[in-house]
Amino acid sequence: xxxxxxxxxxxxxxxxxxxxxxxxxxxxxYVHSSQPYQPVEEAKICYAALRYAPDRLTPQLREYLKGRLxxxxxxxxxxxWLVGWHIDFGPVDESLLDNVPWAKDASPGDEVYHAAMLRxxxxxxxx
Numbered sequence: 001x002x003x004x005x006x007x008x009x010x011x012x013x014x015x016x017x018x019x020x021x022x023x024x025x026x027x028x029x030y031v032h033s034s035q036p037y038q039p040v041e042e043a044k045i046c047y048a049a050l051r052y053a054p055d056r057l058t059p060q061l062r063e064y065l066k067g068r069l070x071x072x073x074x075x076x077x078x079x080x081w082l083v084g085w086h087i088d089f090g091p092v093d094e095s096l097l098d099n100v101p102w103a104k105d106a107s108p109g110d111e112v113y114h115a116a117m118l119r120x121x122x123x124x125x126x127x
Contacts, residue, residue, distance in 0.1 A: 039076035043069055050089050051127050059096050067092040067102030067109060073123075074115035082120050086127040 046069040049057060057065070066089050073087060092102070092109030103112060117124040 039072040043072045070116040071103045082123040086125045
């Protein structure tokens, strides 16, 4: 009888150890990406390009950057981060994007634009 229990004991010990290591890795950030999503950094890049180099942007890139800026502002960025910014570059013209996804969900451009302007009324002015 002891001979049958030994393989099960080894298997149970292996599974317990594997679960423990996985749980520790999950909590320590090794299972997920160690680099979390940085919406503020992405918004800074989009804002700088739209604000300081608009003549260098193609129409498609301009609309894509507007969409990313508005999406981050509407869903991720706290109002305190946009103090002193003027993010109203107009609604996203999705016809120029030719079905290129710019948001992580299926939200229409006008909806995201208005959500960003409502969440950040202090920044809802034209630059």
